Amino acid sequence: MTTSARTVCDPNCHASPKCGLSATIENGRIIAVEPADYPIPGFENRICMMGRSRLEYQYHPERLRKPLKRVGERGEGQWQEISWDEAIQLFVDTQKRVTDQ
């Protein structure tokens, strides 16, 4: 079964507002993304190559799906899988430490 959904692109880019996307979904999996309409004039049908290639990293077999914590020195490439709760707490603690400084 094929359906479509109106959504937005959400990568690490500085576009504001985020570009609107129309996703084509087949059997629960996105198979295509296209630029979509937008309620703000000038932003309709906008998409860049990063947005167009979004599916390549969405379903990439090497995509990280669990948080990793660096356990070696920076650049050594040593990581340890941690839980989401631990990752969130680590983030909160780091943000508090940076804010306090």
Ligand code: SF4
């Ligand atoms: S389509 Fe491109 S410019 Fe638009 S939000 Fe995505 S990455 Fe940013």
